[in-house]
Amino acid sequence: xAANDSRVPRRWLVAALILSALAAVGLTxxxxxxxxxxxxxRNPFYRVVExxxxxxxxxxxxRNFPLQYDGYRRTVDQVRTRxxxxxxxxxxxxxxxxxxxxxxxxxxEDPRLRTMWAGYAFSRDFRExxxxxxxxxxxxxxxxxxxxxxxxxxxxxxxxxxxxxRTLGGGDLFAGFEKMNAMPYAEARKHVSHPVACIDCxxxxxxxxxxxxxxxxxxxxxxxxxxxxxxxDVNTQATRQEMRAYVCAQCHVEYYxxxxxxxxxYPWRDGIRADEIxxxxxxxxxxxxxHAETGAPAxxxxxxxxxxxxxxxxARAGVACADCHMPYERxxxxxxxxxHVRSPLLNINRACQTCHRWDEEELRSRVYTIQDRxxxxxxxxxDALVALIGELNAAAAAGVPEERLRQARQFxxxxxxxxxxxxxxxxxxxxxxxxxxxxxxxxxxxxxxxxIALRGDVAQK
Amino acid sequence: xxxAELLLAVLVGAAAGIGGYTFVYARGASYxxxxxxxxxxxxxxxxxxxxxxxxxxxxxxxCNDCHTPxxxxxKYVTKARNGFWHSFYFTTGGFPEPIRITPRNLEVTEGAxxxxxxxxxxxxxxxxxxxxxxxxVQCHRDAGHLH
Numbered sequence: 074x075a076a077n078d079s080r081v082p083r084r085w086l087v088a089a090l091i092l093s094a095l096a097a098v099g100l101t102x103x104x105x106x107x108x109x110x111x112x113x114x115r116n117p118f119y120r121v122v123e124x125x126x127x128x129x130x131x132x133x134x135x136r137n138f139p140l141q142y143d144g145y146r147r148t149v150d151q152v153r154t155r156x157x158x159x160x161x162x163x164x165x166x167x168x169x170x171x172x173x174x175x176x177x178x179x180x181x182e183d184p185r186l187r188t189m190w191a192g193y194a195f196s197r198d199f200r201e202x203x204x205x206x207x208x209x210x211x212x213x214x215x216x217x218x219x220x221x222x223x224x225x226x227x228x229x230x231x232x233x234x235x236x237x238x239r240t241l242g243g244g245d246l247f248a249g250f251e252k253m254n255a256m257p258y259a260e261a262r263k264h265v266s267h268p269v270a271c272i273d274c275x276x277x278x279x280x281x282x283x284x285x286x287x288x289x290x291x292x293x294x295x296x297x298x299x300x301x302x303x304x305x306d307v308n309t310q311a312t313r314q315e316m317r318a319y320v321c322a323q324c325h326v327e328y329y330x331x332x333x334x335x336x337x338x339y340p341w342r343d344g345i346r347a348d349e350i351x352x353x354x355x356x357x358x359x360x361x362x363x364h365a366e367t368g369a370p371a372x373x374x375x376x377x378x379x380x381x382x383x384x385x386x387x388a389r390a391g392v393a394c395a396d397c398h399m400p401y402e403r404x405x406x407x408x409x410x411x412x413h414v415r416s417p418l419l420n421i422n423r424a425c426q427t428c429h430r431w432d433e434e435e436l437r438s439r440v441y442t443i444q445d446r447x448x449x450x451x452x453x454x455x456d457a458l459v460a461l462i463g464e465l466n467a468a469a470a471a472g473v474p475e476e477r478l479r480q481a482r483q484f485x486x487x488x489x490x491x492x493x494x495x496x497x498x499x500x501x502x503x504x505x506x507x508x509x510x511x512x513x514x515x516x517x518x519x520x521x522x523x524x525i526a527l528r529g530d531v532a533q534k
Numbered sequence: 535x536x537x538a539e540l541l542l543a544v545l546v547g548a549a550a551g552i553g554g555y556t557f558v559y560a561r562g563a564s565y566x567x568x569x570x571x572x573x574x575x576x577x578x579x580x581x582x583x584x585x586x587x588x589x590x591x592x593x594x595x596x597c598n599d600c601h602t603p604x605x606x607x608x609k610y611v612t613k614a615r616n617g618f619w620h621s622f623y624f625t626t627g628g629f630p631e632p633i634r635i636t637p638r639n640l641e642v643t644e645g646a647x648x649x650x651x652x653x654x655x656x657x658x659x660x661x662x663x664x665x666x667x668x669x670x671v672q673c674h675r676d677a678g679h680l681h
Binding site: 086089097103106108114402405406426430 | 538539541542545546548549552553555556559560576577578580581621624625631632634675680681
């Protein structure tokens, strides 16, 4: 029995067996996981198809980049935030418009907008923007198409035009651009088949960001020329971080159609702030339409996100569009950009908290504080504008001298453009809170001067 | 019991073998050093490592200077503790991102700030303040690494 005493008790042996087996399992899991992560880190993608400078179809790119493609496809989501995002509104399809779901109408939400845009196609149909996936469909079927014949120019930013432009131009991007601009929309529409796609922002060989839109290539050259940089080529001279804003700025900007050729132009020659753009339009003598009620030579501002962002603190800190709208995410050992482009308010965790270490509720309330204040001031500016339009109509009916009416119409044009600049900009002031307030304050001041101008004698003082 | 002991010996040997291989394959020895690159071995700390390599502190402090306490034993206890939980969570997944420092590790870092910058801290802390001591990293978040 003495020999038995020196033995390890049976239950210890069983315990040791179980523990060492568990340890072996844990270590195996660990080593397999490490091997998998290393493999992921080594191969960011597998090339299963050849992608060339002619590949427009994003599903082909998606075979090589399934994670990015998966995110890209999610832009079909319709989610609201307090001041943006879209809600799916069912509608009965018609022959002219087969859509069964659209976004909510902004004109119904705020009828003052109809007054501001009286006589312009926007007063017929203007809905909250939906995700990237819908850009081509929504442009094709908006009622604005029936209100006024639209040019092929519009497709510059509502379709993947890089390959179609080059095809039309016989290899020359700008020649194709000019050709499509001159076509009626319906004809140009036949040359394109996809909304914005991979090739619009990525070089198919290196996957590096690349600007493909002619109007931005020209526009940014104007901006840089004003800063003393001659012959700026964005694709060779911009930094990687700048490109993370520039590829978005290809389209999220203010623009106009110059001359009878409907040449798409970004009005940046004299600067990119709202009042600098207004001064540019004044000096060019350009107006989008004649206001149906007052006869003012009116201007329509269009989604100037890039211009507004560039005046804000985030731009100053070097934070690009993609940092918040396509934040990095970790997938295994890979770091990818979330290609589900959307409001950062729907992704506060990755979009904001990477830099701002506060809880989601706190960050959301900071954004809403800015937006609520901007919205309040936007409403005041809109009330002021509607009042001026009413007074202008009354003054015209009462036979006020033409010179006073002319001055007041000029003030209406200017105040209206600055107000629309904030209204059309998709962030309700967040991209540059102080700038948005400054622009609205200037708008209200111009509207006030318009009302004074109608009184004539007061304006002399 | 002879057969049972033989089986046990085989299993323990297998576990030790797998453990040894894992240690070498996972560059386990690198974790015993002060090399900052070791902290980015597992990919999750890549952003922090990249941030540090562009920070003001890159030439005066490595990861361990701010994230482990003074003294050989406390240092390796902290390394072992964090190493185990990092391996556990990064292997099993399901941790929240962006990753955040734990309260215990924050104390270690705060201590490191106060050790190197003792003179400055001493002058600031002389002023009594309601709600406890000031936190250095509350304001100087990007000193070590942004993100």
